[in-house]
Amino acid sequence: ANYASAQLTAKLQENGRYQYIYTSDATFAYDEEIPQLAIYTVNDPLAGAIKPDPKPEPEPDEPTNEAVLVDSAAYNTLFGTIAGSYAGTSEEWKALELAAAGRASSIDVTTLVANAKAVNGSPETTNLQRFILALTAVGKTEEAAALVQTMATSDISTTYVNGQAFALLSYESGAYDVPANALETEAELVAKLLSAQQASGGWTWKGAAEGDDPDTTAMVITALASRVSDASVKAAVDKGLEALRAMQHEDGGFRASGDAVDGPINVSSTSCVVVALCALGADPAASMVTESGATPLSALLSQATSDLSGFIYNGAANDLATEQGFRALVAYQGLKNTGAAYNIYTQAKLGQAGLPAEKQEEESAPAPADKPVVDKKALAKTGDGSAPFAAGTAVLALGALAAGIVATRRMRVSDELSLRR
Structure with a gap:
């Protein structure tokens, strides 16, 4: 800016030779000789140019941590034992999980349908959404459609953030x-969910500024996962993931808002995060790795019972924790089997999330009457290549399975857990 105006405004002349210099030193003299100054010509702008040293790669904001390995035999035992214990179930979430794992033939579909009809008059929280998802998973779409009608016309079904998320699903x-x-x-x-996002990036159960809740945040991310091609949705999901990372503990897991800060993680909250990562196509065994190498998946598996028959809550085997932990395992297996984003809620009907040996056995057996026909087109609706996390290399590994956790955790009300999910 201190040079003569003629130098600033004069046009470059063809075949002319010019020196290009840069300095931040105000005392620099233009006619001062500078060794090895790059010389360019207009008709050949790269002639004689001095190539600078390659720019060093910027240091990452945080160290690259190596995820702990998983004991695949223990994982398979845990998965298979829980799945086997659910044979004959008519409970909605268990039915969804078995259908996703390719075990639809072991579900009591008749009772499931009867229970769904009975709940049609009770649209509170996620009552209808749970049965819609379960009925769809077992191929009972006409019965599910009747509940969709009730859900869509009942404001109480979508009063809370989790109801809105599961309505979308x-x-x-x-x-x-x-x-x-x-x-x-x-x-x-979608607009309601985006507007309910807190300034911190997370979501709360009732939409109030009561502190980010990892469960609700993960549920919303799962519901928005297939819509991240929309810039506003992706921005919200990215921010939500940052909020989850801020809520993650060094052992890789999560605890719900309201739990003691220094208390142990819980299966329910950690499972919700695992399901969300799978819906985005991110490997929960290789994403969100802490400095200790823990991941959401390793944290979840650390809460398995010592006999690998289920999951614990407050230091003891717990049915609700086992069901929610199994849901996360099925979501993870779906991610591994398909090699792509896997949303258990929308892809359960495809039966893709069984252990590999089970999958082959199921495919070789005659399809049961209640088993839904595979809808390959449905895969196109889930996941997106622009997901905020890149799916890591498949790491089917299990950290050391703990026999239990300390029992100093404040007991949460089980009814509230059920309502949130």
Whole structure:
């Protein structure tokens, strides 16, 4: 800027030779001789140019941590034992999980349908959404469609953030059009979720500023996972993932808001995060790695019972923890089997998430009457190549399975856990 105006405004002349210099030193004299100054010509701008040394790679914001390995034999035992114990179930979440694992034939579909009809008059929290997802998973789409109608026209079904998230997942789980008399369209549900995001990036159960809840944050991310091609959705998901990372503990796991800060992680919260990562195509055994090498998956598996028959809560085997932990295992297995983003809620009907040996056995056996026909088109609706996390190399590993956790944790009310999920 201190040079003569003629030098600033004069046009470059063809075949002319010019020196290009840069300095931040105000005392620099233009006619001072500078060794090895690059010389360029207009018609050949690279002639004689001095190539600078390659720019060093910037240091990462945090060290690259190596994930702990997983004992695949223990993992398989845990998965298979829980799945076997659910044979004959008519419970909605267990039915969804067995269908996803390729075990739809072991579900009591008749009772499941009867229970779904009975709950049609109780649209509170996620009552309808759970059955919609389960019925879709076992191929009972007509019965599910009746619940979709009730859900869409009942404001109480989407009062809370988790209800809004699971309403979106319900629509996406099958070919369910939003009814003309629906109180909210899918776009409006997405808008409500985005507006409910806290400044910190997380979500809370009731949408109030009560502190980020990892469970709810993970549920919303799972519901938005297939929509990250939308810039505003992706920005929200990215911010939500940052919030989850801030809530992660050094052992790789999570505890719900309201739990003692110094208390142990819980299976429910950690499972929600594992499911969300799988829905984005991120390997929970290789993503969110702490300095100790712990991951969400290794943290989850550290909560297995000593006999590998289930999961613990507050230091003891617990049915709810086992069911939610199994849901995360099935989501993870779906990610591994498909090699792509896997959303257990919308892809359960495809039966892709069984252990490899089970998968082969199921495919070789005659399809049961209640087993849904595989809908290959449904895969295209889930996942997105622009997911905020790149899926890590498959690491089927299990950290040391703990026999138990310390029992000093404040007991949470089990009814609240059920309501959130």
